[in-house]
Amino acid sequence: MSTSAIAATGLRKAYKDKVVLDGIDLDVAAGTVFSLLGPNGAGKTTTVNVLTTLIKADGGTARVAGHDVATQTKAVRAAIGVTGQFAAVDELLTGQENLRLMADLKRLGSAETGRVVTDLLERFDLTGSAGQLASAYSGGMRRKLDLAMTLVGRPEIIFLDEPTTGLDPRSRRTMWDIIRQLVAGGVTIFLTTQYLEEADRLADRVAVLDQGRLVAQGTPAELKRQVPGAHVRLEFASDLDLGAALSLLPGSSRDEEDGLAVRVPSDGTAKSVRDMLNELDAHAVGVEEFSVQTPDLDDVFLALTGHSSTKENAR
Amino acid sequence: MSTDSAIMLRRNFKHTVRNPVAVFNAVLLPIVIMLMFVGEIGGAFNVGIKYVDYATPGMIVLTICYGLSATALAVNSDMAKGIINRFKVMDISRSAVLTAQVAATMLRTMIAVAAIIGVAFALGFRPHASFAGWLGAIGLILAVSFATSWITIALGLAAKTPESAGMTVVPLILLPFLSSAIVPAGKMGPGIRQFAEYQPFTPVIETLRALLTGTSPGTNAITAVAWLAGIALVGYVWSLSTFSKRA
Numbered sequence: 001m002s003t004s005a006i007a008a009t010g011l012r013k014a015y016k017d018k019v020v021l022d023g024i025d026l027d028v029a030a031g032t033v034f035s036l037l038g039p040n041g042a043g044k045t046t047t048v049n050v051l052t053t054l055i056k057a058d059g060g061t062a063r064v065a066g067h068d069v070a071t072q073t074k075a076v077r078a079a080i081g082v083t084g085q086f087a088a089v090d091e092l093l094t095g096q097e098n099l100r101l102m103a104d105l106k107r108l109g110s111a112e113t114g115r116v117v118t119d120l121l122e123r124f125d126l127t128g129s130a131g132q133l134a135s136a137y138s139g140g141m142r143r144k145l146d147l148a149m150t151l152v153g154r155p156e157i158i159f160l161d162e163p164t165t166g167l168d169p170r171s172r173r174t175m176w177d178i179i180r181q182l183v184a185g186g187v188t189i190f191l192t193t194q195y196l197e198e199a200d201r202l203a204d205r206v207a208v209l210d211q212g213r214l215v216a217q218g219t220p221a222e223l224k225r226q227v228p229g230a231h232v233r234l235e236f237a238s239d240l241d242l243g244a245a246l247s248l249l250p251g252s253s254r255d256e257e258d259g260l261a262v263r264v265p266s267d268g269t270a271k272s273v274r275d276m277l278n279e280l281d282a283h284a285v286g287v288e289e290f291s292v293q294t295p296d297l298d299d300v301f302l303a304l305t306g307h308s309s310t311k312e313n314a315r
Numbered sequence: 316m317s318t319d320s321a322i323m324l325r326r327n328f329k330h331t332v333r334n335p336v337a338v339f340n341a342v343l344l345p346i347v348i349m350l351m352f353v354g355e356i357g358g359a360f361n362v363g364i365k366y367v368d369y370a371t372p373g374m375i376v377l378t379i380c381y382g383l384s385a386t387a388l389a390v391n392s393d394m395a396k397g398i399i400n401r402f403k404v405m406d407i408s409r410s411a412v413l414t415a416q417v418a419a420t421m422l423r424t425m426i427a428v429a430a431i432i433g434v435a436f437a438l439g440f441r442p443h444a445s446f447a448g449w450l451g452a453i454g455l456i457l458a459v460s461f462a463t464s465w466i467t468i469a470l471g472l473a474a475k476t477p478e479s480a481g482m483t484v485v486p487l488i489l490l491p492f493l494s495s496a497i498v499p500a501g502k503m504g505p506g507i508r509q510f511a512e513y514q515p516f517t518p519v520i521e522t523l524r525a526l527l528t529g530t531s532p533g534t535n536a537i538t539a540v541a542w543l544a545g546i547a548l549v550g551y552v553w554s555l556s557t558f559s560k561r562a
Contacts, residue, residue: 052404077406088397092330104322105407133333149401 005030005157005188006051010060013046013212020046021057022212028205030156033179033189035203037196039301042209044192045085048161051190052082065157081155085162087142088149091135095126095145098134099152106153120148124178140171147178157188164198176201196300200224208304215304224295225267226303232266232273234280235289244285249276260288268292319408323415330389331419341382341427346434349374352497353438360498364528368442371435372523373496376516378431379424379460380491383467383484386420390471391480394561413468413554420464421457428456443529452526455539459519462543463487465550472557491516515542 006028013021020043028034036044049055051064053073062069065079089098099120103113121127124144129137134145143163150158160179164172179202183189193199199206200220208216208223216223224230233255236242245262246252255261266272273292280287295303331338352374353367362369393399393412402412432440444452467484474480493507494500494516500508511517518538525532532539 054400054403074406077404080404082401082404084397084400086397088401090326090398091396092333093326097329101322101326102405105319105402105405107318 003030004028004063005032006034006062006064006190008051008060008062011047011050011057011062012059013043013050013055013057020212021050023060024209024212024214026062026207026214028188028190030188031183031186032204033183033191033202035199035206036190036192036209037194037199037206037300038192038209039194043212044209045161047209048082048084048159048190048192052080052159053077079155080157080159081150081153082159083143083147083150083161083163085165087139087146089134089137089142089145092133094131094133095137095141096121096130098145098149102149102152108153116152120151124148140167140174143167143171143175144178147175151182155187157190158182160189160191162192162194165194172198196220196224196295208300210301210305216300223300230266230268230295230299231293232264232268232276233261233291233293234264234287235261237286237288241285241287244283245280245287248279248283248285266292268294319411320414320418323411324418327389327415327419328422331423334385337385338423338426341378341385341423342430345374345378345381345427345431348377349431349434349438353435362499365439365441367435367438367440368528369524370497371432371440371442372527373491373494373520374431374435375428375456375523376459376494376520377488377491377496378427379456380463380484380487382420382424382427383463383487384481385423386416386464386467387471387474387480387484388477390416390468391474391477394472395477399558399561409559410555413558416468417461417464420467421460424460424464425457428460442527444527445529448526448529452523455519455523455526458540458543458547462547462550465547465554467550469550469553469557472554472561490514491520494520496520515539515546518542 004027006026008024008026011021011024011026012019024043024047026034026047036047038044046055050057051062051069053069053076056070064076067075067079069076090101093101096117099117100113103116108116118127121130124147126141126145126148129141134142137145147160147163163179164175167175176198179189179191183202189202191199191202203220206218206220206223207214216226218226234245235258236245237260239260242254242260242262246254249262249264252262252264255263264276266276277287277290349370353370360366360369390413399412403409442448467487470483471480474483494511494514496516500511500517503511518535519542521535522532522539525535
């Protein structure tokens with residue numbers, strides 16, 4: 001196998017006359033986390049569905065774990081695990097039975113099944129509710145069970161389609177921890193998300209998807225640097241200080257919402273921030289309050305596509 | 316049966332056991348209808364033989380059809396909840412999930428059919444079937460259940476929402492009422508009589524009645540088997556194609 005866990009070129013998919021994927025090229029190195037970032041309707045799930053053999057692309061090719069997704073579906077399916085956007089657990093089975101079902105379908109054998117099921121229940125903190133029907137689980141527990149089911153049989157490539165959408169912050173953090181552990185174990189992860197923060201925290205590489213096209217690719221840091229939305233916000237006690245700061249800091253502008261605040265474009269690195277504060281200090285300009293504002297998905301979108309992601313949602 | 320199907324069947328059995336309301340429904344309503352027609356109204360019909368002997372075969376078929384709405388709902392909710400997609404991206408047999416649904420439906424149906432036959436005996440049903448007649452009747456009951464299960468699975472898979480999945484089987488539930496189940500087609504008014512004569516459940520019910528009363532079903536048997544084979548085939552092909560298409 002090559003070092004690419006997932007490699008796609010020119011993937012296209014249209015439903016009737018609506019183009020969903022318009023030529024997607026991807027390359028995901030084995031053992032890394034790749035995040036596909038985009039708003040609802042950008043084509044994230046369709047991309048996952050094509051790569052996981054659920055639907056066939058109209059054009060282009062894709063290889064997953066070295067196998068063609070169109071012609072070698074069996075080999076691809078044997079190598080991957082998929083956790084979709086909606087928890088795919090059987091609600092009329094208990095947590096334990098759900099895991100056993102997966103183990104049976106993967107033909108793990110009874111000794112191994114027992115061990116794997118116990119391990120996963122423990123790892124996902126579900127041992128206490130193992131005997132309850134999944135219909136009684138909370139949203140966070142369901143997602144955890146879903147992911148645990150995906151891990152049965154140790155797939156080498158795991159697809160996570162918006163694994164934290166709709167989760168409360170605490171469950172989201174738990175999910176992130178689990179994903180980090182998986183990466184440490186050597187699996188390749190293909191993650192879709194609507195949250196820049198999530199891609200930022202987890203991914204080695206991020207690709208931004210908009211209306212079926214990739215509009216940017218790079219490390220999270222590279223991506224954020226392209227975005228002018230990143231800025232430092234400074235508040236001053238007086239108009240005098242504010243005026244001084246505006247003339248000292250290149251590119252700075254008055255904050256429209258607050259008369260005594262200034263926005264300064266910044267990449268947010270410690271060095272640039274320190275230089276800026278030193279500059280103000282050297283001219284005896286007192287700063288009352290200070291904050292670094294990092295861009296969110298909307299800023300990224302606006303910068304890369306000229307339209308906001310929320311408008312896309314409304315359409 | 317492949318091991319995948321066996322594993323899936325175990326899953327569906329657990330569902331059946333955990334959803335006693337569905338089984339209860341499938342058993343109870345046909346019994347109520349039977350008591351209504353045989354106990355209350357039946358005496359008013361002159362069908363040439365004892366009414367309970369006439370009505371029981373139709374009631375058996377009605378029972379089979381009545382249990383199908385639970386299957387349509389189960390298949391559709393599997394689809395909606397994403398569990399089917401989980402199975403599809405695993406390296407397992409395409410038809411296992413559906414075969415298991417058919418087997419589970421048939422099992423639930425057989426419980427309901429046994430109950431309705433029990434009630435029929437209590438109401439004075441006295442079949443004159445030979446051993447071969449009983450075997451034929453049981454075979455026919457299984458075939459009806461098999462064919463209607465496959466077409467129901469296709470309908471359940473094709474439906475967009477659980478509500479519409481429940482609706483799609485309504486024609487299947489109503490068809491036996493518009494057949495010779497309750498009164499002979501010959502006694503019906505024009506229009507409805509032709510409909511009753513040419514719809515699939517009339518030859519099926521006529522054949523079942525002949526087998527149980529120990530007479531010869533004649534050409535009805537061939538028509539019935541042809542209908543059932545056709546329905547099963549359409550249901551099977553349609554189910555599998557919908558199953559692979561819907562992601």
